[in-house]
Amino acid sequence: MTDAISGALRRSLSLARPDDIYNAIVDAHRDLDDEQCRAFDARLILLLANHVGDEAVIREALVAARDPSRGGAE
Amino acid sequence: MSSYEYRRYPYRRPAELDGRSERRPVVIVGAGIAGPTLALALAARGLPVVLLDDDDSVSFGSRSICQARHSLETWDRFGVARRMVEKGITWEQGEVYLGDKPIYHFNLAPEPGHKFPAFVNLQQYYVEEYLYDRCLSEPLIECRFRNKVVGVRPGLQSVEVEVETPDGSYTLDAEWLVACDGVRSAVRHLLELPFPGEVFHDQFLIADIRFTSELPKERRFWFYPPFHPTNSVLLHRQADNVLRVDFQLGRDADPEEEKKPENVDRRLRQMFGPTASWEHEWTSVYTFTCRMMERFVQGRVIFAGDAAHVVSPFGARGGNAAVADVDNLAWKLARVLAGQSPPPLLDSYCNERRAAARENILNSTRSTDFITPKFPASRAFRDAALALARDFPFARALVNSGRLSVPTAQLGSPLDTPETDADWTGGPGPGRAMVDAPVGNGGDDFLVDRLGLGFTVLCFAERAGDLPALPAGVAGLMVAPPGAPLPGWTVLCDRDGLLRQRYDARPGTTYLIRPDRYVAARWRTPDGAALASALRRATATG
Numbered sequence: 001m002t003d004a005i006s007g008a009l010r011r012s013l014s015l016a017r018p019d020d021i022y023n024a025i026v027d028a029h030r031d032l033d034d035e036q037c038r039a040f041d042a043r044l045i046l047l048l049a050n051h052v053g054d055e056a057v058i059r060e061a062l063v064a065a066r067d068p069s070r071g072g073a074e
Numbered sequence: 075m076s077s078y079e080y081r082r083y084p085y086r087r088p089a090e091l092d093g094r095s096e097r098r099p100v101v102i103v104g105a106g107i108a109g110p111t112l113a114l115a116l117a118a119r120g121l122p123v124v125l126l127d128d129d130d131s132v133s134f135g136s137r138s139i140c141q142a143r144h145s146l147e148t149w150d151r152f153g154v155a156r157r158m159v160e161k162g163i164t165w166e167q168g169e170v171y172l173g174d175k176p177i178y179h180f181n182l183a184p185e186p187g188h189k190f191p192a193f194v195n196l197q198q199y200y201v202e203e204y205l206y207d208r209c210l211s212e213p214l215i216e217c218r219f220r221n222k223v224v225g226v227r228p229g230l231q232s233v234e235v236e237v238e239t240p241d242g243s244y245t246l247d248a249e250w251l252v253a254c255d256g257v258r259s260a261v262r263h264l265l266e267l268p269f270p271g272e273v274f275h276d277q278f279l280i281a282d283i284r285f286t287s288e289l290p291k292e293r294r295f296w297f298y299p300p301f302h303p304t305n306s307v308l309l310h311r312q313a314d315n316v317l318r319v320d321f322q323l324g325r326d327a328d329p330e331e332e333k334k335p336e337n338v339d340r341r342l343r344q345m346f347g348p349t350a351s352w353e354h355e356w357t358s359v360y361t362f363t364c365r366m367m368e369r370f371v372q373g374r375v376i377f378a379g380d381a382a383h384v385v386s387p388f389g390a391r392g393g394n395a396a397v398a399d400v401d402n403l404a405w406k407l408a409r410v411l412a413g414q415s416p417p418p419l420l421d422s423y424c425n426e427r428r429a430a431a432r433e434n435i436l437n438s439t440r441s442t443d444f445i446t447p448k449f450p451a452s453r454a455f456r457d458a459a460l461a462l463a464r465d466f467p468f469a470r471a472l473v474n475s476g477r478l479s480v481p482t483a484q485l486g487s488p489l490d491t492p493e494t495d496a497d498w499t500g501g502p503g504p505g506r507a508m509v510d511a512p513v514g515n516g517g518d519d520f521l522v523d524r525l526g527l528g529f530t531v532l533c534f535a536e537r538a539g540d541l542p543a544l545p546a547g548v549a550g551l552m553v554a555p556p557g558a559p560l561p562g563w564t565v566l567c568d569r570d571g572l573l574r575q576r577y578d579a580r581p582g583t584t585y586l587i588r589p590d591r592y593v594a595a596r597w598r599t600p601d602g603a604a605l606a607s608a609l610r611r612a613t614a615t616g
């Protein structure tokens with residue numbers, strides 16, 4: 001995996017209603033224990049990764065998620 | 075216990091024990107899958123071969139059962155593939171289950187028009203038996219059973235091989251020694267060569283059983299089945315109504331306990347229900363490793379098959395890679411021995427087959443990690459892919475129960491001429507295996523039948539005037555409308571248009587195909603000078 005920050009991953013806001021989506025994601029975990037959370041997140045990540053479909057974006061997101069300080073502000 | 079009758083092959087007292095000896099061009103150690111295939115490929119090129127094996131029978135146990143199309147195409151050159159297809163079980167479909175529910179179905183051969191199916195399932199002992207029969211009928215091959223290699227002394231121009239027989243020991247003098255002596259290679263040990271790689275600790279139980287009732291032809295793979303709820307199970311059919319059932323046991327199982335017939339029967343009973351009946355063919359508990367030698371050519375000693383590299387069984391890559399190795403090696407060794415190419419041609423065997431082994435190990439390790447996740451998050455993603463697979467088609471592509479063997483790409487080989495035309499949209503580029511297609515007016519004439527033991531030029535020409543000059547010793551196949559034969563060229567008929575499609579052909583498209591059926595170069599416009607130069611490069615004579 002290259003960990004170059006190629007700039008494929010969007011850093012600015014692209015959600016119309018950020019508070020709603022953020023809380024929807026959190027709420028979806030509310031009644032799950034740790035193991036169920038992990039299973040839920042794994043399914044969610046696979047669904048979204050396939051939808052994104054862009055390998056450069058996904059690889060960059062993997063790097064950024066692992067170490068946000070390397071995300072670099074635009 | 076087994077319905078297969080293990081024949082004993084005759085031991086004959088070697089002439090060297092009575093003081094007669096001569097230098098042999100090629101000595102092969104090991105009559106498994108790689109050794110006899112190499113012997114046949116060299117004999118077909120007119121070379122005398124000595125084939126040594128420490129045993130006098132075929133593989134004990136069915137071991138490698140999935141024989142892939144590319145291997146069958148190779149064996150067909152020596153007239154043994156038809157027997158294998160007739161005896162074996164042709165299968166192209168598979169089903170993957172989660173619990174007791176099928177989550178998806180796959181078909182490995184979505185397109186017709188190949189001489190051989192994607193896979194034939196046939197036990198390794200039959201594969202070896204048919205190869206031995208053919209070797210024994212070949213005057214250029216001397217099969218020496220119960221001849222065990224116990225010493226190797228490499229020299230600059232030859233190798234001395236010390237061999238033990240029931241009548242005593244003798245020394246063979248070989249120009250080239252090819253070690254096809256399996257994963258525990260004696261030759262590798264004797265030369266103290268390292269075999270680095272990764273060891274896996276999960277255990278698997280193989281129960282090969284003979285069934286009397288009707289059996290499924292497709293491959294079935296279960297994750298968490300009700301009859302083995304914590305792990306995975308693979309079910310696969312073989313010749314003689316034999317089923318392979320492969321239970322994942324985990325790390326902590328006790329192999330001796332698991333192998334006991336009553337314990338195996340208890341598992342099988344849960345799987346097949348109260349009325350089924352079977353007899354045991356072969357039972358084995360295995361773990362596996364993924365390893366690869368750093369160099370497959372060490373002076374005058376060459377390693378092939380499991381002796382050079384080894385993978386997990388997921389994907390049927392062990393036996394099939396062994397065949398591809400010797401396919402790659404045979405024509406090069408024959409050219410070097412005939413003085414047609416310099417010995418460095420053999421370095422490309424190492425480059426190309428190490429690239430293939432790396433790809434096999436990568437694929438096999440990924441399958442292994444999917445089937446036996448090594449850490450909790452890995453298991454979580456595996457289970458996520460399984461949970462999504464039934465209703466979300468994309469997730470089926472993530473489910474990895476073994477990526478089944480297809481010819482590996484050998485990209486970046488020094489023998490290949492890089493492409494210069496930018497407009498290819500398909501077809502095999504340099505470093506990729508040729509693909510078969512029908513080439514006759516009837517239904518049973520295929521491109522694989524038309525490829526000889528040398529290089530072949532495949533040219534899609536509209537007019538005879540478009541054909542490039544054929545370099546000496548190269549066979550020419552032209553795809554043209556019927557009725558335009560040219561001296562030196564054989565006309566192929568592309569009745570269904572599949573050949574054009576599979577080779578992304580336009581008028582003028584030209585391929586140079588190597589003796590091992592890999593593409594060395596291709597062009598949009600035929601050009602005799604470019605062809606001759608690509609041929610020099612592919613034979614290391616440039």
Ligand SMILES: Cc1cc2nc3c(=O)[nH]c(=O)nc-3n(C[C@H](O)[C@H](O)[C@H](O)COP(=O)(O)OP(=O)(O)OC[C@H]3O[C@@H](n4cnc5c(N)ncnc54)[C@H](O)[C@@H]3O)c2cc1C
Pocket residue numbers: 103104105106107108109126127128129137138139140198221222223224254255256257259260261280358360378379380381387389390391392393394396
């Ligand atoms: C339990 C098990 C299950 C397997 N399942 C599969 C599968 O499903 N699919 C798959 O593709 N592969 C499978 N394999 C792997 C497959 O069997 C090997 O990849 C294949 O046999 C390799 O062929 P080979 O010719 O390199 O070596 P081998 O077939 O191992 O042949 C080596 C030969 O060398 C001989 N020899 C060894 N030492 C000496 C000596 N000192 N002197 C003379 N002769 C010697 C041996 O007797 C043997 O005949 C399995 C293997 C095992 C053990």
